[in-house]
Amino acid sequence: MSSFTEDPLNEEPVVEEVAEYPELFGITLTPVVGGILCAIVGILGAGYLFSTQVWPKQEESRQLAANRDARQTQLQQAQSTQKDRLKVELESELVRNQERQQKILSLLSSPAAIDTLLLDINQFLSPNDVTLVTYTPGDPELVTASEYGPLVQNKLYRKPITLELQGTYENLQAAIQDIETLQTLLVMRSFEMSISSAGESAEIVLNQNNELVPTQPPLLRGVIEIDALLPASPQAAVEPEAAPQTQ
DSSP, rough: OOEEEEEEEEEEEEEEEOOOOOETTEEEEOOOHHHHHHHHHHHHHHHHHIIIIIOOOOOOHHHHHHHHHHHHHHHHHHHHHHHHHHHHHHHHHHHHHHHHHHHHHHSSHHHHHHHHHHHHHHHHHHGGTTTEEEEEEEEOEOOSSSTTOOGGGGTTTEEEEEEEEEEEEHHHHHHHHTTTOOOSEEEEEEEEEEEOOHHHTOOEEEEESOEEEESSSEEEEEEEEEEEEESSTTTTHHHHHHHOOOO
């Protein structure tokens, strides 16, 4: 575009060049207008990219964080529940062990039971026609071997007792079975049986089958070695295993 101006000193007109700008929808795209339009297009493009690319990723990240927090909460609750259940199980096991300990302690001998053991044994001998020849108690010894199991090693005392009995085979057998019913825990270590001197003098006759038989069952001599078990202390007889601690 050109424009003419007159110079008062020069009659020839001066032609000034005016820049031409493109038009869009009736709007002349000057540099200012073009800059504004470019800024608007950039803002719209950035908004589009944010809504289509950034926003979904942010939502996905927030969802993942929420899921992570929920899983962590569930894990903590599960661990707490497991600890509570383990604590209850350990406490129940401890109670059972203590009850088992008391039951075993009640089976073990005591100094008072040892003092009356001779009377207790005698009450089973007379009804079975068995004679107590000798009753020889020994000194208590600490059980250091594992013959009764490793859990009671060094926690029990053994008081050896030797009994010498006399009677027929059937009577001796019945008396021994009755002695085994004593509440005091007794362990039979050995049992030997032989014909007593009184049995050797029994009368022998010839029966109808021409066999030599005694007129009455022979008297036998039975030597029994038993151990009466006593706790080294009321707490050390059978110690329940320590329960593991929970954090």
